[in-house]
Amino acid sequence: MPKPIGEITRGTTGHNRLRRADRWVVAVHGRLLRSVERPLVVDLGYGASHTTTLELFSRLRRVCPSVEVVGVEIDPGRVAAARPYGREGLSFVLGGFELPVGRPPTLVRAFNVLRQYGEAEAWEYWAMLRRRIAPDGVIVEGTCSEVGHRAVWAGLDATGPRTLTFSARFGGFERPSDLAERLPKTLIHRNVPGEPIHAFLRDFDHAWAVNAPLGAYGFRQRWIATARTLARTWPVATRPPLGGRARWRLGELTLPWSAVDR
Numbered sequence: 159m160p161k162p163i164g165e166i167t168r169g170t171t172g173h174n175r176l177r178r179a180d181r182w183v184v185a186v187h188g189r190l191l192r193s194v195e196r197p198l199v200v201d202l203g204y205g206a207s208h209t210t211t212l213e214l215f216s217r218l219r220r221v222c223p224s225v226e227v228v229g230v231e232i233d234p235g236r237v238a239a240a241r242p243y244g245r246e247g248l249s250f251v252l253g254g255f256e257l258p259v260g261r262p263p264t265l266v267r268a269f270n271v272l273r274q275y276g277e278a279e280a281w282e283y284w285a286m287l288r289r290r291i292a293p294d295g296v297i298v299e300g301t302c303s304e305v306g307h308r309a310v311w312a313g314l315d316a317t318g319p320r321t322l323t324f325s326a327r328f329g330g331f332e333r334p335s336d337l338a339e340r341l342p343k344t345l346i347h348r349n350v351p352g353e354p355i356h357a358f359l360r361d362f363d364h365a366w367a368v369n370a371p372l373g374a375y376g377f378r379q380r381w382i383a384t385a386r387t388l389a390r391t392w393p394v395a396t397r398p399p400l401g402g403r404a405r406w407r408l409g410e411l412t413l414p415w416s417a418v419d420r
């Protein structure tokens with residue numbers, strides 16, 4: 159077997175750490191998964207335990223009973239530790255960005271993996287993954303805090319990055335730009351004056367501040383109002399499945415990647 163592409167990095171993970179992203183995957187890509195006869199989902203770089211892969215499997219099986227999930231990990235010890243937890247439709251294999259699976263995946267989730275690589279490598283591996291997915295497949299690549307209360311992820315398809323999503327637990331941040339530390343590797347160094355992502359986070363904070371009075375009704379109302387304010391000047395997704403009240407009430411906000419990559 160050829161050497162897996164990538165490097166072994168820290169294996170930090172935890173129960174429910176990726177719940178916010180999984181919930182988004184179910185809402186946004188559930189239909190895509192159900193449209194495929196035997197959809198394959200890859201969880202790339204699942205870390206020191208099988209936990210988040212098993213959680214993804216359980217959540218996806220609820221909306222797509224035929225889904226098959228493969229956890230791909232570059233550390234042989236972590237693969238050996240996870241294998242006993244395999245079952246019908248869920249397996250764990252050794253590999254890297256080359257994705258050693260039998261058919262092109264409909265969805266790849268990679269969380270807290272690319273963050274540990276350089277920016278140029280992150281772009282390169284995005285391109286590699288895009289070439290490996292099914293023609294209508296998608297990639298969800300993101301970063302989150304230790305327990306998953308703050309997360310940011312990019313949604314990609316075979317043509318390139320398409321969306322950027324912010325997700326925060328209410329009470330888990332002071333201002334929206336606190337999420338900047340979770341930006342994908344491909345954006346994090348661009349969070350400087352003059353760059354669109356910097357302007358967006360500045361406006362996000364401003365919208366949060368002007369809607370402070372709504373805090374009297376709770377964080378949720380304040381976030382929803384913030385999303386509405388921002389949508390006047392930024393192309394924030396305002397309709398399902400990516401946007402609108404049903405997503406905003408969860409502390410989520412999605413905008414097209416093109417808005418931050420001009």
Ligand SMILES: C[S@@+](CC[C@H](N)C(=O)[O-])C[C@H]1O[C@@H](n2cnc3c(N)ncnc32)[C@H](O)[C@@H]1O
Pocket residue numbers: 163164165166167168169170171172175176202203204205206210230231232233236253254255268269270271
């Ligand atoms: C911080 S852990 C993330 C675990 C889990 N995805 C999470 O978010 O909780 C990153 C894992 O990715 C693995 N990894 C890094 N590069 C990889 C690659 N190219 N292919 C597969 N796994 C990789 C590391 O070995 C490590 O176990």
